[in-house]
Amino acid sequence: MQIEPGALLKQINYPADLRNRKESELEEVCKELRQYIIDMVSVNGGHFAASLGVVELTVALHYALNTPYDQIIFDVGHQAYGHKILTGRRDVFETNRLLGGISGFPKREESPYDAFGVGHSSTSISAALGMAVASQYKGETDRQHVAIIGDGALTGGMAFEALNHAGIEKSNLIVILNDNCMSIDPNVGALKEYLTSMTTSKTYNRFRDDVAAVLTKISEIGPDAFGIVKKIEKAIKGSLLKNSNLFESLNFRYFGPVDGHDVNKLVKTIEDLKHIPGPKLLHAVTIKGKGYALAEKDQTKWHAPGLFDKITGEIKKSTSDKPQPPKYQDVFGHTIVELAENNPKIMGITPAMPSGSSLNIMMAEMPTRAFDVGIAEQHAVTFSAGLATQDLVPFCNIYSSFMQRAYDQVIHDVALQKLNVVFCLDRAGLVGADGPTHHGAYDIAFMRCVPNMTVSSPMNEEELRNLMYTAQLDKKGPFVIRYPRGNGVMVDWKKPFKEIPIGKGRKICDGEGLAVLSFGHVGNEVVKAFKELAEKGIHPAHYDLRFAKPLDEAMLHEVFKKFDKVITIEDGTITGGVGSAVLEFMSANGYQAQVIRLGIPDQIVEQGEQKELWQLCRYDATAVVEEIVKLVKPIKADFMVG
Template sequence: MANIEIQPGPLLSQIEYPDDLRKLSREQLNILCDELREYIIDMVSVYGGHFAANLGVIELTVALHYVFQTPYDQLVWDVGHQAYAHKILTGRRKVFHTNRRYGGISGFPRRSESIYDTFGVGHSSTSISAALGMAMAAKYAGDTQRQHIAVIGDGAMTAGLAFEAMNHAGVSDTNLLIILNDNCMSIDPNVGALKEYLTDITTSPTYNKLRQDLWRLLGKLPMSDISRELAAKIEAGLKGLLTRSSNLFEALGLRYFGPIDGHNVQKLVDTLTDLKQIPGPKLLHIITVKGKGYAPAEKDQTKWHAPGLFDKVNGEIQKKISPTPQPPKYQDVFGLTLLELAEQNDKIIGITPAMPSGSSLKFMMEKMPHRAFDVGICEQHAVTLSAGMATQGLKVYCTIYSSFMQRAYDQLIHDVAIQDLPVVFCLDRAGLVGEDGATHHGAYDLAYLRPIPNLIISAPMNEEEMRNLMYTAQLPHITHPFVIRYPRGEGVMPDWRKPFREVPIGKGRQIAEGKEVAILSIGHAGNFVTEASKMLLTEGIQPAHFDMRFLKPLDEELLHQVLQQFPIIVTVEDGSRIGGLGSAVAEFMALHGYHNQLRILGIPDRVVEHGKPAELHHECGYDAEGIAAAVRSLLQEKVMVSTSGSNC
């Protein structure tokens, strides 16, 4: 992509770091917010990225860096996709056009990128725990002046980790400020009792106004210990009389302030300045609008979470135009197939932790709202909820992103696998996901799932195989937990709606015949093997190709045949080279005394950064070119060994 130079406004162009921001007058802050909002609109429209969430925190970001002495005062964002303004104001404006691009800056806060990024945040609900840890470390070091601020969305607040952290924070006696950014949205609209609870607070302003008036009055009087105690008692009385809403946070030991307008930068500056003077853990509740300042994004916040490239004038999002039918996204194949199966089987239930659009469970939720549920950002709860339903004879399809499933590993083992409950886990975004980078890559699921007893672990090579695996998983005789993992993005079959067929559990299939070299693949990466084979055929090399389909149980009969017939074996997977298909084949060879030459291709043992999936597959050496190169190398090694042996 060619770089298009986007000019910042006059004030923004003068700001490289927060020290520059603090030189502005309070009156200039509104102008800066307007310039910063326009700059982000320009940047994302041209280069892509997360959009609506960033527009919602412009004023908050400016106020935070204006009032607090960052990076000495430590700021943690939750979730990090709302940190674009933060990055622009902390030394990265001139390289912001590289955001989420291969070799460029990350789309999320990253400690190795800037001292202003105090904690890496790709998944939600970690900010309070992290900021509390920093605050406790400062207290331990005797630093009583340093402030610690966790900015957490109301969607992220639904996770158990956030409540665990607040429960501890309330008794910590630390300089911790939690800012609850309440916009009723995560990626999709928020759900659950906490949403209703926060709505009750925001629609019951009487108590908040009276409390502010009380403290304003007392602020004009000499504040002795007695008057402070009296003020606290009057405040508590007002609270009990007028509302129960703030009791949740204060019952946890957090002083509650708000709600206030999160788009009034002057009010934010005043409030944050006051809160700096109040010791101990506290929570400021602000109300914001996701997509603020860009009408289409305000109107449809889910659509504009990460819209891709768009025309900022007319709001038209660019779409791929092709003269021929294109393959669907795997997530849509999942969503539409699940709806189709649910229409045939009334025991099927759908569960997702806060990703109805991302996973495409939305199709079933729209048609069958009593059988498809968004449980909020609560992966652990989603898994155990599914297990509970399974004990009652329901067939639950729990759809979770591969990297998010890591957060529910204990529940997967203890609540599902040990009890051998037939929950179907559909792991979306498996493998290298692209521009979201290291925190979102589904690199480890094959490796972390394989040791767990009772699991069936599968990965489809294409849309038809995915449909058939989903169909197979709900059949009455399938009584074990069943995992289906698939990548982000498009598949390979425009004509994908084929009649359902049962897939034999633990059985692979041969895709192409060959000689000397056998390539064993699992999942979508098998399509890379097909491309590599075409390249090699032009050179007179004809590898055999086998789609294993199942990591567990392995097709041992097929492996015996392959290992007896082919001296050279290559395994290909869109997952960690350690612990996945390649490791399983190596273990099988060792167990049965095979000495074939083995090359394992997959994600290496290091953190892979962000970029387009094709760029990352190439970097990791298991795209078509990498597979072909590995086959050539192995054949050349065989020739060299043979030649060396004959010379002896």
């Protein structure tokens, strides 16, 4: 299906083309850009509501600034679709998030307009400040640097660290606060309440526009007048809001709140900000999902809805009549409630991902025992550690790639103190279309090297339930349970709980010739492969490790005494992963065997469907068959005689 851009958008290939349009045409450009995003995402999928909410802001920035010389840094990047379409990627936008296509997030190697690669939140101000200081050092005093950060991302501690530093620099830095009261789920916390008070203060908003206009005119007189203006403006804002302005207390000049959907007003404001020295913050109020009524009404659902009918709003789902296995995240969500009903010590914690992790189920049923702490992974871990010191059992649910941000807290605040925090690492392994910023490739390697740590992974939904049950018993030390994005393999998954001995694997089937040691859900690819191998008369053994730490040494002794060919397979990096752990065991115990490790290679894996990426990295069922055939039936060269 060929999707055509509107008449004006068709003529805009790069921001220079946009800047050649009349300012009176910008509203129509925004209308066409918003419609193009709706058309494209409805048939190709991807993030949706966030980009609709910043259409006017995106157009205004590229119109008022000299991009790419002036640099725009998006936070997280969910909202960058309009930016990509305006910066030379309109005609390839249908490949967004596909294998071999463009990334769903800003990416430096993809375009000079993508000033900084992003996929995790709260990084924009730090990056923009670094660029601004560099420009100042190089004498590029006319160069602008803009960080666009949402009110949800602003809860991340790194954003406050950057604001604190930026306040003492004199660089050309503009921070645009995209205030829509949302990240993926509704924002929480005191900062949200503070921003709401700023946007709803009738007294402040009644005086804001007139006072700002007068003060701007006075400031044009000269540097002395500018200093007076700053003092007058600060006093007025402080008195009208009945408290000091948070951002101005950090030495930022604060402007707003402004209507984030008034493109002409945004253009004028940004052009004015370019001529004001030092750090500035523009507070823009927007609506996530703007221009698509259903997305405005249910912003969480329409953050990334998948394919949908743009007319009716019907989200397209699988047409299979067969009952489907549940998502691992939903098994977690229902199981933690079931466990918590019987164990009053259990608490649930997530950093801004209640729907993504399915902790929202517990939050609805047990609101005093489940916490969304905002985009603050480090705080989530240490908050969990604090709960654990008081004899509670916190289940801290964080996406695997986001856990990377809290690694020091895992070591310093949990492991060193042997606290019983259960880390449920959702989206472990290759996640698919979100790509390298979201792949959970490294958690096995970085968790198994931490003392006092248990590292486990279920092969199916029943094992996930049993590992969660085991972890909440009277154990000592942190306990990791990693599981992938997407569906499991069991339709009838709700089985009675059973304790799993720590460090105990299981034999899936006995065999001959070689053994395959799998870790986690990827073991199901081995099961598929064995069905095909059986038709070839090949019958290897299959063991489910279940624990990367501690390893089931008794089971490994059995393996290496019986087999001299071993394959390990994991949905994680093979550098330092569970295959490496098996090699370490083999070496330490004097065994000799040919060990083939399958998993994520030592390279950055781009976006694509999960199954495509498993195939690309060669640890899907087909790759397992091919590796085993090579090992048990070596190809012999034919020699011609004569």
